[in-house]
Amino acid sequence: MSQSPRLCLVEDDAIMRASLCQRFKIEGIDCDCFTMAEEALAALEERQYEVLISDIRLPDLSGEQLYNRLIERQKLPPPTIFITGYGTIDQAVRLLKLGASDYITKPFDLDALLIKLREVAAALFDDMQGGGVELGVSPAMRQIQTTLDRLAAHQVDLLITGESGVGKEYAARYFASRIKNGTETPFIAINCAALPEDLLEAELFGHEKGAFTGAGRVRRGVFEQADGGVLFLDEVGETSPRMQAKLLRTIQERVVQRIGSENTIPVDVRLVYATNRDLKMMVDRGEFREDLYFRINVAHVHIPPLRERKEDIHWLANCVVENYFHEHKKRRLILPLTERYLESLPWPGNLRELAHAVERACILSPQEVMGPREFGATEAAPLASRGNASLKDLMEEYEKNLLRETLEHHEWRIAETAESLGISRKNLWEKMKRYAISQPG
Structure with missing residues (x-):
């Protein structure tokens, strides 16, 4: 398989369980096998599985009870494939309505199950790319993803910290994708360390025609472009004291003033800041404004390094x-x-x-x-x-x-x-x- 999900298999038939485990091993799939639903529940609490495969009829609980237990514990079940006899197809259909991914009826060919598993794994991969499992599969990244889901529902700005290359912009884009405002949310990103101060100012706040040499037309800055959406300010710790002062005013008042204009323009924008610097240490050294630090550090997520x-x-x-x-x-x-x-x-x-x-x-x-x-x-x-x-x-x-x-x-x-x-x-x-x-x- 191009994607090899961790499997949790719950099957009380010893011959079928052994056969499935052996085939999964040949396919290079990491699989934990259980006879009882309660054993599987305990494992699902302790370990992150990408796919659950369960027989509907089990000695202690039914597959439906197992699935409902996971939901009751406020734990989102992994994509789930149920194994069912013809007499329990109606039950399998009920489970599909609850959110299960698929079911397969006995007797079945192992290749048929692998095809369904590949389809679930492909869908899981698509989710990773486009809005499901987007940030990673480790417990740390799953927790960060849950935190971002919760923060997206509230009108708060976000500070993301972490080493260079850990995926701060990925996290910002995920956060933006979770904001539900009835329309598609614009996402604008700018790297504050990539431009000299005068160009950065023009990019952030825009300018009027004739405001400086080369300003041949009116230009909206990224604050205006992101109106109604999310503005991602990467490497905010690299901004100069003068730029920090301008940012503070804009963040506090939610208005921008274009270069060369005396008027202010209101903006409705969610701000996501990112840095690989220790802003608190920079504040202590006088390199970063304390009032700006407190303003942007309302909701903070730290992304750990890959190692x-x-x-x-x-x-x-x-x-x-x-x-x-x-x-x-x-x-x-x-x-x-x-x-x-x-x-x-x-x-x-x-x-x-x-x-x-x-x-x-x-x-x-x-x-x-x-x-x-x-x-x-x-x-x-x-x-x-x-x-x-x-x-x-x-x-x-x-x-x-x-x-x-x-x-x-x-x-x-x-x-x-x-x-x-x-x-x-x-x-x-x-x-x-x-x-x-x-x-x-």
Whole structure:
């Protein structure tokens, strides 16, 4: 699968449960399997799952009761596929009306279930791109997303802090998308550090015709352009004392005065500020106005760096891979071995650095499967240090793991695996024989 969601499977039939778990493992899907609904409920409280698959008839609770319990606990159920017999189709339809994603009737082919799972995963990916799971899958980002949902319902401005590249503008756009005012909300962004002060002033507040040399026409500033919507002021900590004073007046009075005009223009705009600086420390050093700091720090969200939310590394990398496929119609595959390597890196540039690295690997990779070396690693780099193990041993272990994971991904189909690895079938067979790799069972 191009997206590999974490699954919670609830199935009391031991044979079916084992069969499903084995197939999911072959597909490279992380799956936790449970016999009882209460066990699954406890797990759903502790761990974030992207998809829930549940039989409707369970020993302790029905699938419908399980789903309703999640709703009663004010916990949004993950996208859910129910397994049902023909006698419980009406119940499955009721669950669809409550918000379940789909159902499949017994007896069913495993491939049919995987097709439905792929459809749910694709919809989940689309949500990530356009308004559902937008910011990440880690607990930290899910909590931030919940906070932004709540703040969007109130008339408050927002301060977003975090290191460069963590996704502050993504968060601002998500916040804007959650504001419901009956019309499409305009979103205007400006980087306060990207322009010299005189140009920044003109961009922010606009100017009248003839206000300065080159001002050949009236121009609205971004405050006016964002009227009725959201204005994102990135790197607000880089503004000069003079600009801070002008911003303070505009923020307090919700009016703008164009350069060269004596008139003020009222604006109805939600403001989102972002910075990678410590504004409180800047206030203490006299570099940032205290009154402006208190004005913009009403609602504050801090986005942690990528190295502190490693769950998002896999998610973001696969988002980039999916975008690459849509744009270029070329498939790329990141195996668990590569995911572990990516998670071991510090990513000082955060999301921006990771996205660029994955895109570059997609472009330069000569085959479908992307290993750690496509990300600039030596072959042995992803492997843990093991005392006096030789480089040759480490490289052989890396190759063996890569072969096995690629074979499992392609369900041990030799031709597909060889094509993904960019080698001949004969070469693949020889390597399998060398490393004693054979299909289990």
